[in-house]
Amino acid sequence: MxxxxxxxxxxxxxxxxxxxxxxxxxxxxxxLARAGRNVQIFERRADPRRATTESGRSINLALxxxxxxxxxxxxxxATLRREMVTMRGRQVHEPGGNSALMNYGLHPNEVIHxxxxxxxxAALVEVAAHTQGISLRFEQRCLDVDPVASTLQxxxxxxxxxxxxHAPLVIGADGAGSAVRAALLARGALQERxxxxxxxxKELVIPATASGGYALERNAxxxxxxxxxxxxxLPNPDGSFTATLFLPVRGAAPSFETLAAPGAARAFFTxxxxxxxxxxxxxxxxxxxxxxxxxxxxxxxxxxxxxTLLIGDAAHAIVPFHGQGLNCGFEDCALLAQLLASGEDPxxxxxxxxxxxxxxxxxxxxxxxxxxxxxxxxxxxxxxARRKQLAADLERRFPGRFIARYxxxxxxxxxxxxxxxxRGALQExxxxxxxxxxxxxxRLLDNAGL
Numbered sequence: 001m002x003x004x005x006x007x008x009x010x011x012x013x014x015x016x017x018x019x020x021x022x023x024x025x026x027x028x029x030x031x032l033a034r035a036g037r038n039v040q041i042f043e044r045r046a047d048p049r050r051a052t053t054e055s056g057r058s059i060n061l062a063l064x065x066x067x068x069x070x071x072x073x074x075x076x077x078a079t080l081r082r083e084m085v086t087m088r089g090r091q092v093h094e095p096g097g098n099s100a101l102m103n104y105g106l107h108p109n110e111v112i113h114x115x116x117x118x119x120x121x122a123a124l125v126e127v128a129a130h131t132q133g134i135s136l137r138f139e140q141r142c143l144d145v146d147p148v149a150s151t152l153q154x155x156x157x158x159x160x161x162x163x164x165x166h167a168p169l170v171i172g173a174d175g176a177g178s179a180v181r182a183a184l185l186a187r188g189a190l191q192e193r194x195x196x197x198x199x200x201x202k203e204l205v206i207p208a209t210a211s212g213g214y215a216l217e218r219n220a221x222x223x224x225x226x227x228x229x230x231x232x233x234l235p236n237p238d239g240s241f242t243a244t245l246f247l248p249v250r251g252a253a254p255s256f257e258t259l260a261a262p263g264a265a266r267a268f269f270t271x272x273x274x275x276x277x278x279x280x281x282x283x284x285x286x287x288x289x290x291x292x293x294x295x296x297x298x299x300x301x302x303x304x305x306x307x308t309l310l311i312g313d314a315a316h317a318i319v320p321f322h323g324q325g326l327n328c329g330f331e332d333c334a335l336l337a338q339l340l341a342s343g344e345d346p347x348x349x350x351x352x353x354x355x356x357x358x359x360x361x362x363x364x365x366x367x368x369x370x371x372x373x374x375x376x377x378x379x380x381x382x383x384x385a386r387r388k389q390l391a392a393d394l395e396r397r398f399p400g401r402f403i404a405r406y407x408x409x410x411x412x413x414x415x416x417x418x419x420x421x422x423r424g425a426l427q428e429x430x431x432x433x434x435x436x437x438x439x440x441x442x443r444l445l446d447n448a449g450l
Contacts, residue, residue, distance in 0.1 A: 012345065015040055017152055017167045019142045020174030021048075023061075023117070024312035024329040026124040028173060030074040031337035033133040041134065042154055044141040044179075048122045049129075060234040060242035061120060062087070062221070062323030063113040064410040070330035073337075076127050083123060084113040085235040091220035092379055093275065101220055102385075106392055110411045112323060114221070114234040116242075142179040145170050147189065147306035169346055170308045171336075173329075176298055178314035184305055192300035197319055197369075199229070200256055201246050201293045204286045206279045208239025215279045216241060223375055224273050229254060230376035231273050243276065246295075246376065256292055295319050297365050303358075304350035311336060316361040321372035322409060324364050331413070332357060360417040367409065367421055387431055394430075394441060401450050402427065426450055 016032060018025045021043035029039040063071075063084060071077040088111050089103040104110055128134045139157040145167070146153075152167035172180025184190045209215050214235060216222055222233040222241070233243040250257040254272070259265045265287045269277040277283060298317035303310045312329035335357060339349040378384055394402040405424030408415045415423075426448040433444050 012343075014168045014346075016169045016171060016346075017042065018171045018173050019043075019145075019152075019180050020172065020178075020314070021045075021121075021125060021128075021136060021138070022173065022175060022312075023121050023124055023326060024333060025171075025173030026121070026128050027070060027074055027076075027330055028171065028311065028333040028336065029128055029134050030076065030124070030131060031070070031333055032340065033128075033131050034074065035337060035341045036133070037340070038133050039135070041128070041136050042140045042142055042152070043136070043138050044157065044174075045138065047136075047138045048118060048125055060236070060244070061115050061117050061326045062234070063115055064323060064327050066324070066413040067327035067330040068113075069413050070334040073334055076124065079127060080115070080120065080123055083119045083237060084115050085237055086111050086113055086219050087221045087235070088219050089221070090375075090379070091217050091222045093222060093224045093273075094380065095226065095272075097275065101217070102379075102388065105407050105411055106395055110407060111219075112221070112410060114236065114242075116236060119237075142174065142183075145172070145180050145183040145308055146187075147184070147308040150307055168307045172308065172310045172314045173312050174314055176296070176313045176317035178310065180308065181300060181310055181314050184308065184310075185300075187305075189305040190300050190302055192298065195297045195299070197295040197297070197372075198249055199246050199295060199372075200249050201244050201295060202256070202287065203290055203293075204243045204245065204280060204283070206233060206241040206243050206276070207281070212239050214239050214241070223379065224276060225376045225379050226272055227377050227380070231276055232375070233276070241279075243280075246372075297369065299362075299365075303354045304347075307347065307350075309336075309350045309353070316358075316365065318361075318365045318368045319372065320368070321375060322364065322368040324368060324409065328361060328364055328417075363417040363421040364409070367405070367417070367424075371406075383435065387435065390431055390434060391427070394445075397441070398445060401445055402430075423450065 015038040018029055018039060018041045021041045025041060029041055032039050068077060071080060089101045091099060091101050093099050104112065129136055141155045141157055143155055144153040150166055150168045151164050152170055153162065153164045155162045170180065172178050174180055185192060206215055216233065218235050224231040229247045231243060231245050233241040235241055248255040254268055259268055266284060297319060300315060303315045311332050313325065318325055336353050339353055340346060391404045395404060403412060405420055405427060408420035409417065430444045430448050434441060438444060
């Protein structure tokens, strides 16, 4: 009994090793350090405070309420405010050239914030570097994790030397291509399924104007919906916009396959996005040089094996169309830090974390896919604006009982994703009935259980 108690005490006080110094791994380290834990982070890339940004390789990020709550808990939200640009709604650019702003919510505080992944990451690392209890180790590539032997093996990318050390508690926060997950998969400790989207993406930068201003409305997420594909643009603090084209990978025009021919991409933009093309003076060079990114939803199970746990995209990567990948990962961090702060054995915390979190990550994965259809197609439907207005009217008349699903996801962190998904399905039935002519919204809400 003494040996068992001693082992539990040892693992409870052990240094936590986080693989991955991206936003999720770094935020988790900050939350754990604030609670008195010692944390070391291994990252295969160079220090983002000194490294050159890789252009065209990551979609600009959107911060909403769930992410803001976690950043506030870590004490870094005030530091990041200057890196954020507020977006109050969707600026929809229709095929005929008309443009209209659709507000995200009913209240002034119901906004989301655009932020550069690289700037966010560098800012979080800067805070972590000056936080007691956190050790940052860059250019260290994780080669293997053995949860049975409690070891971590890595290679120093500068010297080429391979090292192995005792690591009883390892958290894989190293993204969709996780080396930690690969190590567990190779040992038969988990199963995974990747569901690729048949659409890829390509990023383009709309520069600031000659005077340093914004070429488009600053406080909006711009969308050019075109049915089977779309272009979006998010504002940056320097006056530029990060634009992203989402398009089928192959097949009949338009697709990335058909745009490979010389001049095809410019002809496509001239036809479909002429106003955006006019803001891209170096369009041809950007389109040719920037990489074509892949999109997929990742499912794996279980997320933990003995002292090793997966978190964020390493456990449940989703497509970006609800702007919740980062927010979901940050919410992971807040929950895990809360569980560990209870003093419960970390291995029990791993199991409880997965049990509580998985229904919600499954829900947001499904809703993100559905939101792609809304963004690229349904916003153009004749009844879309009427449906949104009706939902807003119901929210005003029955506050607390009817909150649009989008608002529940983006602005109500107290409502779990799975509950937002459940209530959203019931609300759609209510809206269908009202649009069909019913004049009794209260009875419909009662019947739906809302």
